[in-house]
Amino acid sequence: MCGIAGILNLNKQQEIPLNTIKSMAEILQHRGPDGFGFYIDDTIGLAHARLSIIDLEGGWQPIYNENKTICIILNGEIFNFIELREFLIDKGHTFSTKSDTEVIIHLYEEYGIECLNHLNGQFAFAIWDKEKERLFLARDRVGIRPLFYTLANGTLIFASEIKSLFMNERINREIDPYALDQIFTFWMTIPPRTAFRNIYELPSGHYMVVEKGNMNIRQYWDPDFIPDTNLRTEAEYAEALLELLVNSARLQLRADVPVGAYLSGGIDSSVITTLIKRYTDTPLRTFSVTFSDKAYDESAYQRQMIEFLGADHSNINCTYSSIGNVFPEVIWHTETPILRTAPAPLFLLSKLVRDSGYKVVLTGEGSDEILSGYDIFKEAKVRRFIEKYPDSKFRPLILKRLYPYLANSPVRALKYAEAFFNVDGNDYPAEYFSHMPRWSTTSKIKVFFSDHLKDILSNHTHFDELSRLVTNDIGKYDYLSQAQYIEIKTLLSGYLLSSQGDRVAMAHSIEGRFPFLDHRVIEFCCKLPPSIRINVLTEKYILKESMKNLLPASILNRTKQPYMAPDSKSFFNGNKLDYADELLSTSCLKDAGYFDPKAVSMLVKKCRQNKALGFKDNMAIVGILSTMLVHELFIKHFDKNISINRLRVNKELHAIC
Amino acid sequence: MLTTTMQLKSEIRQFIVDNFLYGRDDDTLGDEVSFLGKGIIDSTGILELVSFIEEKYIISIDDEELIPDNFDSLNKISTFVFKKTTL
Numbered sequence: 250m251c252g253i254a255g256i257l258n259l260n261k262q263q264e265i266p267l268n269t270i271k272s273m274a275e276i277l278q279h280r281g282p283d284g285f286g287f288y289i290d291d292t293i294g295l296a297h298a299r300l301s302i303i304d305l306e307g308g309w310q311p312i313y314n315e316n317k318t319i320c321i322i323l324n325g326e327i328f329n330f331i332e333l334r335e336f337l338i339d340k341g342h343t344f345s346t347k348s349d350t351e352v353i354i355h356l357y358e359e360y361g362i363e364c365l366n367h368l369n370g371q372f373a374f375a376i377w378d379k380e381k382e383r384l385f386l387a388r389d390r391v392g393i394r395p396l397f398y399t400l401a402n403g404t405l406i407f408a409s410e411i412k413s414l415f416m417n418e419r420i421n422r423e424i425d426p427y428a429l430d431q432i433f434t435f436w437m438t439i440p441p442r443t444a445f446r447n448i449y450e451l452p453s454g455h456y457m458v459v460e461k462g463n464m465n466i467r468q469y470w471d472p473d474f475i476p477d478t479n480l481r482t483e484a485e486y487a488e489a490l491l492e493l494l495v496n497s498a499r500l501q502l503r504a505d506v507p508v509g510a511y512l513s514g515g516i517d518s519s520v521i522t523t524l525i526k527r528y529t530d531t532p533l534r535t536f537s538v539t540f541s542d543k544a545y546d547e548s549a550y551q552r553q554m555i556e557f558l559g560a561d562h563s564n565i566n567c568t569y570s571s572i573g574n575v576f577p578e579v580i581w582h583t584e585t586p587i588l589r590t591a592p593a594p595l596f597l598l599s600k601l602v603r604d605s606g607y608k609v610v611l612t613g614e615g616s617d618e619i620l621s622g623y624d625i626f627k628e629a630k631v632r633r634f635i636e637k638y639p640d641s642k643f644r645p646l647i648l649k650r651l652y653p654y655l656a657n658s659p660v661r662a663l664k665y666a667e668a669f670f671n672v673d674g675n676d677y678p679a680e681y682f683s684h685m686p687r688w689s690t691t692s693k694i695k696v697f698f699s700d701h702l703k704d705i706l707s708n709h710t711h712f713d714e715l716s717r718l719v720t721n722d723i724g725k726y727d728y729l730s731q732a733q734y735i736e737i738k739t740l741l742s743g744y745l746l747s748s749q750g751d752r753v754a755m756a757h758s759i760e761g762r763f764p765f766l767d768h769r770v771i772e773f774c775c776k777l778p779p780s781i782r783i784n785v786l787t788e789k790y791i792l793k794e795s796m797k798n799l800l801p802a803s804i805l806n807r808t809k810q811p812y813m814a815p816d817s818k819s820f821f822n823g824n825k826l827d828y829a830d831e832l833l834s835t836s837c838l839k840d841a842g843y844f845d846p847k848a849v850s851m852l853v854k855k856c857r858q859n860k861a862l863g864f865k866d867n868m869a870i871v872g873i874l875s876t877m878l879v880h881e882l883f884i885k886h887f888d889k890n891i892s893i894n895r896l897r898v899n900k901e902l903h904a905i906c
Numbered sequence: 907m908l909t910t911t912m913q914l915k916s917e918i919r920q921f922i923v924d925n926f927l928y929g930r931d932d933d934t935l936g937d938e939v940s941f942l943g944k945g946i947i948d949s950t951g952i953l954e955l956v957s958f959i960e961e962k963y964i965i966s967i968d969d970e971e972l973i974p975d976n977f978d979s980l981n982k983i984s985t986f987v988f989k990k991t992t993l
Contacts, residue, residue: 693945696928845928847928849928851925851929855924860925862954863953864948864950865950865951
């Protein structure tokens, strides 16, 4: 795990500025605090900030092939490197290190770009093939590791984080208004768009080749929900899933440093920790977040699992003020506006892991997407059920079974819920059915956009960009698979693995690993019959079946509680935050120009009175404040030390419980 | 003293403009405008409106009464609340 950066001359020879290359690496130091490595020739400069996990002595980068004509910088891990190494040695390759990085170089020599198909891992890398004068950039299948790029002054500049790109003085820093429109609809930008104008991300499952001035971006992997033609019994599927998960967890525990695990109290992290305990020799060390606000707290379930597993455990307790206090630093790392504070507790958690002497954690992310865990999937199923007989008096009653964990459930007023879920079917492509209530509810918060921003955005639709992301013909899928595909292609990589994943973990040099996102597990789950992913309204049914003899019944059968954190209360519950007061002031809002100051002041008043109850107000206040923070940190004053210190609430951010 | 429907309507309008339109009433909030149709009040917003009405007019509203027929426009709400307060 690390940070990478580079500058490539595209069509004219100009000196690659070593100082810029160095500064691009330095600002990524949180990703790689153990040391730097550089490569520079007439055409390209590469930088690497290292977090040592495998081959601690020998794994410094860049790493070269036998005759030093090809070099690589990698952010991430190749989990099947031991098997690949043996295979490549058999083929006659000579290794100079024991690192996982080096296998990519020799695989590339062997297979060229198709080396990607042999990798099991989470990665973003750059290979410079000097003889061919070819730069080859690639990103893992689901976008666990980030990679951004831009074109400026005849060069291609790329890096693990946008702030590293901004170390090049010639790059304009500007928020992209269309990105704001997308974030305030989908909770994310649609790749390759990012929050900043002319800054792009390489989409998950894609690679880029730049050769002789030509730049080509291609997709090499996409989840495909093709039903299994060789149908098996439920028990056989459950057994096969367990076997794959055990194998994936074992592979992902490969490291030359100790590996811990997150434990939320939900089924997914309970599965991962149980697999570590039962099927590996790794000592079980677990970490979790608890909340003072009981509406979000899952510590009762965490305690059950800790006792059940006999884990060596630490937790960090989050209060409203601990979230509000660290929020500016969180946004420094997310590099995008967000609509929920949920990344903040995970930022605090990664600090706890780091302070406990760990660099790597396994987590349960990805299970909800590939095994149908989210409410949005059940919600879509229920809507289809009601839609079949729209006049039925009884069918809508099933809505009552959604959201049992919410105090202000949107289904309490049943007739309103029916109307809410009955989004007009003519305005959008049919395959977006499942996600339209979410997107249309979120879009309501654009009421806060300034008139100027609204003018820019008028007559603009995102469905064209979205349809370029939806590269498979999902019209042929069953409804559940359509919904899962969209969730994987949008929120998984665009928010969950980035703002709530890589960015807040790497903020404290922590590498997250995700056994559910081993591509063999994903491909297996994509083939499962939909009825065993959600059985009636039981989510992740087949996972529960496969774990029924391994997990306590109280964990298996508990009501799913999605991970959330207090939103508006984190900023306004008796917690005076100078930065929030300043950034939400009429003068700051007017100066930035994105929002209508009068409307925001009414929302702030509502939040201060603790009357911001619904999703809309909470998403709006977090979205507005985080946008203003992005503006402050990256546009107005782009200097980490100055910006963060100015906004920092106190330096002793949190206590370990 | 009984509140008239006109007064009711004006007070409720103000609450909706402040809380759901955040002061941005661009003259779209006619008496007959459907809140759901215009996306002004969603299914959690309705609970905010209900708690305002219950507190302000000292009435209690059952879940069964939470239907668009009673709440989906200024006219409908003021008629419904007027009936409840005068019963």
